[in-house]
Amino acid sequence: MKVIDTVARMMTFSRMVRKEGKTIGLVPTMGYLHEGHLSLVKAAKISNDIVVMSIFVNPIQFGPKEDYNNYPRDLGRDEELARSAGVDVTFYPSAKDIYPEGYATYVNVEGLAKGLCGKSRPGHFRGVTTVVAKLFGIVKPDAAYFGQKDAQQAAVIKKMAEDLNMDIDIRVLPTVREADGLAKSSRNKYLSGAGRRDAAILYQSLLRAQSLIKEGEKDPNKVIKTIKAMIKTKGSSRIDYVSIVDPGNLKDVATIKGPVLVALAVFIGKTRLIDNVVVNALSP
Numbered sequence: 001m002k003v004i005d006t007v008a009r010m011m012t013f014s015r016m017v018r019k020e021g022k023t024i025g026l027v028p029t030m031g032y033l034h035e036g037h038l039s040l041v042k043a044a045k046i047s048n049d050i051v052v053m054s055i056f057v058n059p060i061q062f063g064p065k066e067d068y069n070n071y072p073r074d075l076g077r078d079e080e081l082a083r084s085a086g087v088d089v090t091f092y093p094s095a096k097d098i099y100p101e102g103y104a105t106y107v108n109v110e111g112l113a114k115g116l117c118g119k120s121r122p123g124h125f126r127g128v129t130t131v132v133a134k135l136f137g138i139v140k141p142d143a144a145y146f147g148q149k150d151a152q153q154a155a156v157i158k159k160m161a162e163d164l165n166m167d168i169d170i171r172v173l174p175t176v177r178e179a180d181g182l183a184k185s186s187r188n189k190y191l192s193g194a195g196r197r198d199a200a201i202l203y204q205s206l207l208r209a210q211s212l213i214k215e216g217e218k219d220p221n222k223v224i225k226t227i228k229a230m231i232k233t234k235g236s237s238r239i240d241y242v243s244i245v246d247p248g249n250l251k252d253v254a255t256i257k258g259p260v261l262v263a264l265a266v267f268i269g270k271t272r273l274i275d276n277v278v279v280n281a282l283s284p
């Protein structure tokens, strides 16, 4: 496995690979890898000649009071995991290389980036789309791989790629979970003891929501109420949002019909966790 740590070298490598007629699959990450990231690598390996994993904790997607400085980092461990998963290139640029002095261009997807996490994290998706657009320009992938855990992120990136004719296949892979259902996340490292045990309520409440919808519940407010009541039983929890939206436009639904995205963000102590399920409602 090659480790490339400058934008210029990554661009040269990608140009060369493409000249040889080989395809590139890109897995963008912020590192501190877990099985969720590695499931994306596995999918990328199936359909591409070369798999590039970027590891970059993107400063511009963090709010001023968020965890940019404390975000877990361990390049040595990540390199080991990436190598054993079969990554061909780990791209590990510096923030200065990505955003040099005088950097001035940002990508903003309107609409989709507004609700859900966009509400409590203003500027977050602008940071995400900007860095992903840059990574697409640098790595020049044929396909890029994202996780359903970050459903809004995946929707926003798909829209960006489509609107800007990026000609990159955006693939979204299922959420990988711990044994108790908690979605794997680099931020789970912040959890311990009671908080870690409490965190399992997120997925449990989503499963309960799924059952209610499958049993025919059409009123999103009733389902949301049930989820919130379950989460509130855990002392360490504080709800940011629980929403039931149309998976296409991410707007709140008035009635549950067809597929809906049930999404939530909850603080467990100081750690903000997100999760979601897509549920296909019974036809009326």
Ligand code: AMP
Pocket (backbone or CB within 6 Å): 028, 029, 030, 031, 035, 036, 037, 039, 040, 145, 146, 147, 148, 149, 150, 173, 174, 175, 176, 177, 183, 184, 185, 186
């Ligand atoms: P991150 O390093 O958290 O920015 O995540 C990098 C990519 O991995 C994003 O596309 C995430 O959606 C995806 N990802 C993170 N956690 C999971 C998970 N538990 N299952 C599947 N994909 C995930």
